[in-house]
Amino acid sequence: MKKLIIATLFLFCSQLSEAQIFSGERVLNQQNFDQQRWSWGYFLGLNSYGFDFKYKNYNPSHVTGQDVAIEKRLGFNVGLVGNLKLNNNFDLRLEPGVNFNTRGYQAFRADADTYREISSTYVHIPLLVKFNTNRLNNFRPFVVGGVSTSINLSSNENNPDDNSAGQFRMTTNSYYYEIGFGIDLYLYYFKLSPSIRGVFAINDELVRDESPNSIYTGNIDKMSSRAIFINFTFQ
Template identity: 25%
Template sequence: MQHLLRYKIAFVLSAFLCCPLLGISQLRDGINLPDHDEKEFHFGINLGLNRSHFSFTHHPIFMQRDSVMVVESINSTGLNLAWLVDKRLSEHFNLRTFPLDLTFTEKAFEYNLKYPDRPGGEDSITIKKVQSISLTFPLQLKFSSDRIGNFKVYMMGGGKVEFDMAANAGAKKAENLIKLNRLDYGIEAGLGFHFYYPYFVLTPEVKIGWGLGNLHARDKDLKFSNVIDKINSRTITFSLTVE
């Protein structure tokens, strides 16, 4: 079901990517939404695709045992859906947040096992997937350039707190799982562009996120968990916002 939704989102994003090109001809027709940037608050809908993986460190037990030969984190694609609230601070600075920011991802670890439990469904190369549905609360400071016709560029940075509603740290039957904590926090930085149209502003943005909290709820009795020490999230997101 999730892969079908990804295709639909990708189609919508591809269609929106053509809009900035169409907006170039509008520069000859004058300034669109001339008072838009003077408003105290802006609201918008944000839709995006993310590419994420885990950054992790090995636990010392990894070198002491030979049941797990190699551990790697696999990149995965996910979806973002958010509601933007932007507060104007000055001519070039804005404070913004996303009170409703949902992120859907499915990260994975790949294990090279020396003694796989084949009756239990394991192979020499075994992949363990970790699904995530996160509710994120970011707070970002945005610095914008001067407006040039119907175009403006900006940079942003800030922090975020994430709550993973699908985390399994409390799972009791977890022999084949990697337990993750629900709460995470981190920092973000990105670059975006405003394209002004007669009735809306379209904003493509690229953003990188670094998770600072240790997500791993390590269990020394689980072979897929005990060889890993700390786990941090890493994400790059391309999104489109319509204001």
């Protein structure tokens, strides 16, 4: 599903760009938009969260050597955009938003029900630098990168119960670096910017179970989120 969405987005942008290049388009929409020092907008999008694990000991009992498997699902993003123009090709952007996602967490053990469903609601705040190419007719490709932080409102970090009582726990605060690309499309009434971005947590987000031999957390040295965001920004 995720690959289908990315392919559809890429095909849409490619077809629209090709049409403008080869049609000899000369009517420019939103001609003065990029002259603004400040601009504002909002975004809607999809996300897919997973985890990257580092283990204390290699586990030969499973073919991958891993103690857990993650089931990724599509989530939803919504938020606001504040854009500061630095010069003709660089912008500084603040994109506070809320991300909703659910992941499945399966510990490998044949004689127990080890599946956990992890529902997360993140208040996500990225500070990004956007590099824009020069505008060509009504489109403008860009790359974007920066750092971010989030508050996981569903973390259960301070819950005294752990997986022995059915509670999976994560840290409330996380820190990331982000990198991605997209294209600005200057439409008649507004600017639409579809983009794809990778999001990579820096810190360990796992709150370990009380038992050092827990099948959920005992052999995990570090657990960090990895995510893909597909956002549609309207300005």
